Amino acid sequence: MAQVWAWKEKTFTCYKISPRDEDMLEADYSPNAIKVNGIFRPIILTKSGQIYVPKLSFTSLLSPFVYLKKPLQIQPQSERIIKLVCGKFRVFALSKEGALYTWNEYSCDKNVTAECIDCGLGRISDLRAPLDSDEVIVADFNDKLFQISRKYCGEKSWISVELKGCTFNKYEAAANFSSYGVKESLEIPIETSDESQLSRVKWLRKWMDAFNNPENSDVTFIVEGKMIYGHQVPLSLQCQQLQRAFGNVYKDDSNRIIMPIEKASYATFYRFIKFLYHGQLDIGSPKGNIELLKLVHEYEYEPLMKLCEEVVIRGMREDNVCSLYSLASHLGLKELKDQSLAYVRAHKEDMSKIGYVSEIARILDCGGPENAENN
Template identity: 25%
Template sequence: MEEELPLSCGESGKPVQATLSSLKMVDVGKWPIFSLCSEEELQLIRQACVFGSASNEVLYTTVNNEIFVLGTNCCGCLGLGDVQSTIEPRRLDSLSGKKIACLSYGSGPHIVLATTEGEVFTWGHNAYSQLGNGTTNHGLVPCYISTNLSNKQVIEVACGSYHSLVLTSDGEVFAWGYNNSGQVGSGSTANQPIPRRVTGCLQNKAVVNIACGQMCSMAVVDAGEVYVWGYNGNGQLGLGSSGNQPTPCRVAALQGIHVQRVACGYAHTLVLTDEGQVYAWGANSYGQLGTGNKSNQSYPTPISVEKDRIIEIAACHSTHTSAAKTQGGNVYMWGQCRGQSVTLPHLTRFSCTDDVFACFATPAVTWRLLSVEPDGHLTVAESLKREFDNPDTADLKFLVDGKYIYAHKVLLKIRCEHFRSSLENNEDEIVEMSEFSYPVYRAFLEYLYTDSISLSPEEAIGLLDLATFYRENRLKKLCQQTIKQGICEENAIALLSAAVKYEAQDLEEFCFRFCINHLTVVTQTSGFAEMDHDLLKNFISKASRVGAFKN
C-alpha cells in the first residue's frame, strides 16, 4: 500500500518538484488551465508552473519579467493576499522585480521559490511549518525566509507533501516542515519550524542535486553518491528495507555507480547515472518503475529503455508517472497513463518529457518550471541577454562579495571603454571587485548585455556611483530614471544628496522640485534633520529663490 496523506483544505494534491528547464517550443496550451488565458497573454509567457490537486493553479512569468497567477487559490497558494479564486490572470506585485531561478510546491499546496539572487520566498499552506517562517499560519503573500539562509545563495528547491528542502551554492542542504517520518533529517520526528541544515552523513559532503518524495528526501553529492532519509514504507529509499530513516543514509546498493540526478514520484524514485543508465525503486502499483510488473522494489533496479543513453529523467508527486528522454531525442513514459498502467517504457510522439505530464498524467501538472521560447529563432540581442552570467560559455568571472558573476571578455571590450583598456593584456580568468556591492556590479554587467537595469532606487544610487566612475553616461541616465521612479518624502533628501555627489544634474533638479512640492513633510524627516551643512545651506538658498518660504 502507498502511504496516505493528512487531509488539508479539502485538497488531495501531491507535491511536485519544479526546477528551471532550458526548453524550446514547449506549448503551454497543452495544459488545460491555460485555456483561461487569451492568445495575447499566452504569447508573453516565458516561464510557467501548473500545480494543485486538479492542475487548477498556475504561476507564470512574462517577457516583461512580471509574475502572474490564476486558479482556485487554495490556502492562499497564489500569494495574492486573499483566498479568492480567479479565472483571470492577476499580477503578483509582491514579487515585482524578482526573477525566478527555481520553484517547487507541496500538497497543501505551499510554494517555495528561489530567485536568481539566491533569495527564498514561501507562501500557501503552513499547518506543518512547511513555509519555514516559524509559524503554522497559512501564508497569503510571499514571505522572505532569512533564518539560517541570509548569507546563503540558494540554487535549488524541492518540496515534499508538507516539508521543504533547499540547496545552497556551497553544497549545503537545509530542511523544514512536517517530520512525522524523519523527512527533515533531524534525527527526530518533531516538526521543524525554521530552516535547519541537514548534517549527519552529509556534514562534509558537497550536495549537487536534491529531490523530495511524498514524505522522504534525497540528495546527490558531487562524488555521485545518493543519500536518502524519511518515509520508506514502499521501499522508496532504496535501502532494501521498509523502515523509516530519520537521518541521511547512503544507498549502498549503488556503490561504484556515479549518479548525476534524482527524481521522485508519488512513492517511487528514479536516478540517472553519468553513463546514461536509469535505476528505479519504490512503489510500483501502476508500473511506474518500468520493470514490466507491478511489484514494489526496495533495491535500485536498472531500467531498460533503449540502447541510446538517457539524458533526462522526470517524475512528480502529483502522479504515478515516469518519463525519460534519450540523447537521440526520443521520449519514453511508463506508469499511470490516463487511468491505465504502462509497466514498460513506451515510446511517445513527444519531443520533451514535459508533454508526457500535460497529456498523459492525472492531474495534468508540470514536473518542473518550464522555460518557454516562442520559436527557435533568437535575435542577436536575445542571444546576448541569455548568455549573461552563463558559466558554460564565459571566459571571465568577477568575484564580488564572495559570489561569482560570469562574463565574456570580448563582449565587455566591445561594450565598455573601461574594459577595453583594462582587459587588453589581462590573461586572468578571475577579477576580484571590492569597490562596489554584488547587486550593483551584477546590474552593471547585466546592463552591458541587455541595455537595461532592474534595481531598487537605493541600489541604483550605487550604480550611479559606478556609472560616474566608469564614465558610462547612458547608464547614468538609466539610473536617474530608476531613482526618480522610487522617490518619496522619506528618501527625497538622500536621493538629492546622491544626485549632487555624482553630478547628476537632471536628477538633482528633479529631487529638488520634489522636495519643494512636498516641503512640509520633507522638512520633518530624519533625512532633512541629518542633512549635510553645505547641502542644507544651498538647499535653503535655492528654495528661497523660488519662493518656497513665502506665505
C-alpha cells in the first residue's frame, strides 16, 4: 500500500492505493487536484513513470482506489515521467530527459497521446503550474526561469518569456494556492444527491425559523411599537451598517440590544430583516417597495439593492415616474434614473394630459437636450 493526497470536501484527504502489476506508487508524492469536466480527480504518478487517474468520478470514490487506469500516453513510450503538475486547464509532465508534455483537462481521462511542448529552451529541469492562469513556469539547467503559454493567433504554438530576477518560490502552486502564494477559493465538488438536497433544505429551514423568534435572540428592533427579534452576530455578518449600529445602542440588563427604528414602517423593516435570514424578498406594494429601496440604500446593503431597484422599476407608472426620477437622482441609482427617463420619453403625451407638463420638461431637460429632441 502507498498513499496519495487529493482534494475531498474542501480538504486534502489521504487515500491508500493498491499497486498494480510492476508499478510501485510514490508514497511521498502529493499531486495537485485538477478540474476535469467539472469534477476534481487526483492524478497519480508511479515510481516507474506510469500515470493513473481513477475510472470513477472523484465525488464517488472511496479509499482505497480500486479502479485505476493509465490514460496518459507519451511518445516515445520509452521516456519516463518524473514529475506531474496540474494547472488551470492542463496537466503538465516533465520527463527524465528534460522534455515537457501536456494534456488539456478534457483529454486526461481518455487514452490520448500528450502534446510535446517545444519552445527551443532545450532540456527542462523543473516546472510549476499556477492554478489561476493557463501557463507553466519552467527552469532550465542554467537555473533560468521561463513562462510558457499557448499562442492562439493563427497557428497554435507555444511561446516562452524569460522571467528575470524571479525564483520558484514566487510561483509555488500547491493545490490550494495560486501562482503568487495567495490562498484561493477553488471550485470544490459537492454532493448533489437527493439526500444531500434534502439535508440542505432542512439546514435552511433551521436558519429561516430563527427569524423573528424570541428564543435565543439577543436583538430586539422596535418599529411602530411592534417588536422584531434578531441575532447580533448573523445580522452583523450580513450588514456592516447594522454591525456599527449595534455598537451604539442601548442594552438591557441581560445584554440584549434594544434598537428603535424610526425611519421605516414595520412592514418595510420586517421585509428587510426577513431577507437577511431567508434570502428571499416578500412581494410588496409599489409604495412599500420604494420605502424598502430607501431603507436598503441607507443601510448600504448591496445584495438587496439591485433587486429592490428592479421591483421598483416594475411598478413604474405615469403617476409615480416623476418622483422615481427624483429619488434615483438623489440616491445615485443609475438604472432607475435611466428607466424613469426612458418611461417619461415614451409616455410624455399621456402624462401631459394628466397635468405633468412641468415635471416632464424638467426631467427631459436634465436628461439632455439632444436626447430630448430625438424623442
